[in-house]
Amino acid sequence: MDAINIRNLTKHYGKARGIEQVNLTVAQGEFFGFIGPNGAGKSTTIRTLLGLIGPTSGSAAVCGLDIVKDKDKILAQTGYLPSEAMFYAGMRVRDVLKLSADLRRKDCRETASRLCQRLQLDTGRKVEELSFGNRKKVGIVCALQHDPKLLILDEPTSGLDPLMQKEFFDILREQNKKGTTVFLSSHILSEIQHNCARAAIIREGRIIACDSVEALSRTNARRVTVHGSVDLDKLEGIRDRRDEPGVVSFLYYGNMDSLLQVLAAGRISDLSVSEPDLEEIFMYYYEKKDGDRI
Amino acid sequence: MTLIKHEIKQGKISFMIWTASIGVLMMICIFLFPEMKSQMEDVSDVFSSMGSFTEAFGMDRLNFGTLIGFYAVECGNILGLGGAFYASLCAVGILGKEEKDRTAEFLLTHPVSRGRIVTGKLFAVFGQIMAMNLIIYALSTGSIAAIGEKIPWKELNLLHFTYFLLQMELAGICFGISAFLRKGGVGVGLGIAAMMYFLNLVANIAGTAEFLKYLTPFGYAEGADLVANGAPDGGMTAVGLVFGAAGVILAYLEYCRKDIH
Numbered sequence: 001m002d003a004i005n006i007r008n009l010t011k012h013y014g015k016a017r018g019i020e021q022v023n024l025t026v027a028q029g030e031f032f033g034f035i036g037p038n039g040a041g042k043s044t045t046i047r048t049l050l051g052l053i054g055p056t057s058g059s060a061a062v063c064g065l066d067i068v069k070d071k072d073k074i075l076a077q078t079g080y081l082p083s084e085a086m087f088y089a090g091m092r093v094r095d096v097l098k099l100s101a102d103l104r105r106k107d108c109r110e111t112a113s114r115l116c117q118r119l120q121l122d123t124g125r126k127v128e129e130l131s132f133g134n135r136k137k138v139g140i141v142c143a144l145q146h147d148p149k150l151l152i153l154d155e156p157t158s159g160l161d162p163l164m165q166k167e168f169f170d171i172l173r174e175q176n177k178k179g180t181t182v183f184l185s186s187h188i189l190s191e192i193q194h195n196c197a198r199a200a201i202i203r204e205g206r207i208i209a210c211d212s213v214e215a216l217s218r219t220n221a222r223r224v225t226v227h228g229s230v231d232l233d234k235l236e237g238i239r240d241r242r243d244e245p246g247v248v249s250f251l252y253y254g255n256m257d258s259l260l261q262v263l264a265a266g267r268i269s270d271l272s273v274s275e276p277d278l279e280e281i282f283m284y285y286y287e288k289k290d291g292d293r294i
Numbered sequence: 295m296t297l298i299k300h301e302i303k304q305g306k307i308s309f310m311i312w313t314a315s316i317g318v319l320m321m322i323c324i325f326l327f328p329e330m331k332s333q334m335e336d337v338s339d340v341f342s343s344m345g346s347f348t349e350a351f352g353m354d355r356l357n358f359g360t361l362i363g364f365y366a367v368e369c370g371n372i373l374g375l376g377g378a379f380y381a382s383l384c385a386v387g388i389l390g391k392e393e394k395d396r397t398a399e400f401l402l403t404h405p406v407s408r409g410r411i412v413t414g415k416l417f418a419v420f421g422q423i424m425a426m427n428l429i430i431y432a433l434s435t436g437s438i439a440a441i442g443e444k445i446p447w448k449e450l451n452l453l454h455f456t457y458f459l460l461q462m463e464l465a466g467i468c469f470g471i472s473a474f475l476r477k478g479g480v481g482v483g484l485g486i487a488a489m490m491y492f493l494n495l496v497a498n499i500a501g502t503a504e505f506l507k508y509l510t511p512f513g514y515a516e517g518a519d520l521v522a523n524g525a526p527d528g529g530m531t532a533v534g535l536v537f538g539a540a541g542v543i544l545a546y547l548e549y550c551r552k553d554i555h
Contacts, residue, residue: 013553050403053553076405086396088304102296103404142400 001064003028003150003181004049008058011044018044020205021058026183026198028063028149031176033192033199033213034185035282041205042185043083046154050080063149076104079148083155085139087127093138094123100142108145115141118167133159140168150181157191169195189278193217201285208285216281221253223276230266235259240283251280297406297414298421305384305422312383313426316376317433323368324437327361361438362446366453366517373430373457374515378487381423381461385468386483388415389549390475398554408550412473416542419465427458449521456526459534460511464490466538473548476555508533 004026011018019041026032036042047053049062051071060067062074087096093116101108116123121137130138136159143151151172157165172195176182186192192199193213200210209216221239226248232238237254252259263271302309357363389412392398401411431454438445468483475482494512497503507513507530514530 047554052399052402053555054551072405072407075403078403080399080403082399082403084396085400087400088300088397089395090304099296099300100400100404103401103406 001028002026002061003030004032004060004062004183006045006049006058006060009045009048009055009060010057011048011053012056017041017205018053018056019048019202022202022205022207024200024207024210026181028181029176029179030198031172031182031196032184033196034183034202035187035189035192035199036185036202037187040202042202043154044205045202046080046152046183046185049152050075050078077149079143079146079151081136081139081143081151081153081156083158085135085142087135087138089128091127092123093121093125093127093130096127096138097123097141097145101145104146106146111147112141112145115144115171118171119164131159133161133164136160137164140171144171144175148180150183151175152183152185154185155187156184157186157188189282193278201282203285213278217275217278221251221276221281223249223272223274223280224252224259225249225272225274226263226266226268227270228266228268230263230268232262235262240280251276251283297411298418301388301415301418302422305418308380308384309422309426312376312380313429316372316380316426317430319372319376320369320430320434321437323372324365324434325441327364327443328441330364331359331361361443362449362521365438365446365450366521369434370453370457370515370517373454374460374512374517375487375491377423377427377430377457377461378464378491378511379484380426381419381465382468382483382487383480384422385419385465386472386475386479386486388419388469389472389545390477390479393476393555394478402554409546412546412549416469416545419469420462423458423461423465427454427461430454448524452520452525453517456515456520459526459531460515463511463534463538466541468541470541470544470548473545473552511537 002025004024006022006024009022010020022041022045024045034042034045044053048055049060049067051067051074054068063077065074067074088099091099097108097112097116101112113123115121116137119137119140121134121141125134127135127138136156140156143153153172157168160168169191172182172184184192184196196213198210198212199216200207201216202208227246229246230248232241232248232250235252235254235258237252237258239251239253241248241250387394392401402408406414434454435445435450438450464487468479468486471482471486472479490510491512493506493510494516497506497510497513498516507527511534514526514534520526
């Protein structure tokens with residue numbers, strides 16, 4: 001059984017685009033990344049999975065349960081961290097955590113206090129006095145305290161300092177080892193690259209790539225840096241060209257032979273050809289026209 | 295139950311302020327009665343000869359010299375209008391506030407169905423209105439006893455019960471509206487309560503606008519008529535309850551299917 005199985009899911013907001021024919025499968029126990037810039041449809045996908053918004057067409061199942069018919073059962077097994085966690089003004093952190101546990105009809109005090117300790121969250125403070133990062137921590141504890149089977153995290157690290165980010169990912173990895181599926185939506189690519197085994201890239205509401213992070217990073221494209229002078233004008237397949245005095249660097253996805261011939265004709269003092277990092281690949285996906293393949 | 299408790303805690307301050315304000319105003323009015331009574335001969339004449347104004351407030355049909363006549367107009371207006379404002383305010387924000395304060399993502403990603411959320415919030419609204427009425431009823435009867443007047447139980451119960459019905463109807467209507475709101479509804483709530491109140495005043499003044507009494511709950515919750523007839527008008531009350539119930543049903547239909555932003 002898949003943790004998440006999305007079939008041709010489409011959501012329109014009136015005439016505005018939300019997501020278009022999204023297909024996605026996340027296996028149980030996976031640490032899955034969902035990449036895309038703001039407005040690409042990440043949150044729309046997540047909010048549809050959680051039943052906050054209804055799909056226009058298509059279907060999806062979470063833990064084998066239909067997102068429309070079995071919404072409550074899905075929510076009972078899921079922990080969700082929204083990108084901007086907001087709570088009821090006037091409540092203290094411990095009251096929010098208790099409310100969340102009570103709404104789930106579970107006693108989560110032990111896990112909650114352990115998580116609060118690790119995240120250095122003061123449970124006596126009022127939520128409206130908390131900084132963005134501390135509010136996020138409350139959201140993290142709410143998402144994790146009931147030991148969910150599936151964790152859906154929407155841009156979880158915004159607002160957290162680097163030490164807290166590390167602690168947070170340590171917690172996620174521990175949960176993942178215990179069998180929890182983690183669905184991590186982010187536009188911070190290093191987060192995905194360091195933590196996820198597989199990832200999907202969403203652009204303008206459509207999934208444009210879905211593979212292992214390794215495979216996504218492994219493309220024909222190469223980051224080429226040339227010291228010296230070389231005439232690149234006739235070379236096809238260049239992107240992200242950066243010119244500095246005496247150095248030119250570009251992402252190359254054309255024919256290797258053509259590159260070598262152009263380089264041979266130039267005067268080169270140093271040359272490096274390396275695999276691009278996920279960030280560059282991401283830019284590459286985003287600059288590509290629809291339907292292109294690497 | 296968790297949700298009802300949570301809502302009641304959230305609405306605590308508003309509840310206390312409204313209950314205290316209405317309760318204290320009613321007590322002040324009741325404590326003024328003994329003094330008023332002695333001058334009532336003249337006052338009654340004045341009040342019953344102010345033309346449209348007299349009709350608008352039903353003062354042509356009541357004897358200001360008796361406690362119940364005085365109570366039906368003075369306290370009736372305080373509890374009628376104050377209670378209507380509180381009931382409308384309490385109901386009009388209860389569903390929409392989750393989106394306004396952006397707490398909807400928190401609440402609605404817990405395994406509680408939308409239907410149960412609506413039910414919980416509905417119970418919280420009705421519970422708070424009921425509690426407010428009981429407290430005010432206790433304060434009123436206590437105050438009447440304190441000034442040494444005989445408590446006119448039958449009329450008093452009728453007045454308080456009918457004002458409670460009025461508040462429930464307005465709450466029902468505002469609850470229905472609340473399901474459609476994504477922003478604050480304070481203006482809408484106060485506007486509806488005030489509009490209903492003035493519709494009744496218009497109906498009282500202009501004979502041709504009598505039908506308006508069927509639109510507004512103030513039509514059946516008219517102190518003078520209640521005391522005179524011994525019961526609220528059946529037709530108007532029935533129409534009012536249908537309005538209230540329609541609001542509640544609409545709230546369920548809308549909130550269970552709407553997209554949450």
